[in-house]
Amino acid sequence: MPNIANTPEPPYYAVIFTSVRTDIEDGYDEMAVRMVELAAQQSGFLGVESARNEVGVTVSYWADLDSIKAWKAHAEHKEAQRLGHRQWYKHFKTRIAKVERNYGF
Structure with a gap:
């Protein structure tokens, strides 16, 4: 995923x-x-960006909070979460933020 969303x-x-x-x-x-x-x-999915070194960071973009809630509850995603808790991650944190402005070139 080398592209910027x-x-x-x-x-x-x-x-x-x-x-x-x-x-x-x-x-x-x-x-x-x-x-x-x-x-x-x-x-409601808008895009995703990801990078990994010692710490991995994945940012997914969503149209609204209901879309995020539905994604969190999706059965296949819940299985990935379970496996992440059990075997793939030592530590993780999820944060949800409202994007009010963006710019770039």
């Missing part, structure tokens, strides 16, 4: 997921790809 004019929401991984790889890469594919199919 092409988001609409604000307002919209950003879900910022930061994490520190364990050494367990068991299906992680495949699940990460699947979650992006699945999120892109959800109502």
Whole structure:
């Protein structure tokens, strides 16, 4: 995912997921790809950006809070969350922010 998400004019929401991984790889890469594919199919999804070094940061963009809530409750996403808690992450934090302004070139 090397691209910067092409988001609409604000307002919209950003879900910022930061994490520190364990050494367990068991299906992680495949699940990460699947979650992006699945999120892109959800109502209200606007885009995603991700980077990983010692700390991973994934930012997904959503039209509204109801879309974020629906994504969090999606059955396949819930399974990914369960596996993340159990084996893939030492630590993580999720933050939700309202984007009020964006600019760039």
